[in-house]
Amino acid sequence: MRTILKTMPLIIIATLLMSGCGDDNDANFITTEQKITLTDIPCKTTTDLNVDDLDSYITLLSGDEIIEEESDSEVIIYHNIDGTRSICLASGSAYILRIPTN
Numbered sequence: 001m002r003t004i005l006k007t008m009p010l011i012i013i014a015t016l017l018m019s020g021c022g023d024d025n026d027a028n029f030i031t032t033e034q035k036i037t038l039t040d041i042p043c044k045t046t047t048d049l050n051v052d053d054l055d056s057y058i059t060l061l062s063g064d065e066i067i068e069e070e071s072d073s074e075v076i077i078y079h080n081i082d083g084t085r086s087i088c089l090a091s092g093s094a095y096i097l098r099i100p101t102n
Contacts, residue, residue, distance in 0.1 A: 036096040043076050043088035054078055057086035063101060069093040 041058055057078065066075060066087070073092025077085055087096070 032100070034098040034100075036098060038075065038087065038089040038094045038096065041088050043090045054080070054086050057088045058096060060085040060087055060096070061098065063099055065097040065099075067095050067097050069095065 070092040073094045074090040077087050
């Protein structure tokens with residue numbers, strides 16, 4: 001009887017974990033972090049920055065982390081009037097670490 005009681009929680013946990021898997025592939029579990037490199041998103045160096053320039057920058061999401069790959073790297077974050085934050089790379093090397101919120 002004790003053996004059954006000890007193994008019962010393991011059986012329940014295994015059943016719950018396996019119930020999330022199916023053969024129809026409808027379940028969409030995202031468990032990986034996304035690395036968004038900023039080297040392809042250089043800041044515009046002109047003084048006439050416009051909306052089209054900001055549209056080419058990466059939009060920051062809540063929970064994003066900016067990681068510096070080289071010392072003395074510099075990014076610029078623009079805050080829009082509606083609360084949108086856009087980022088570009090001014091110098092060095094950096095990336096955004098985006099963690100899934102599902």
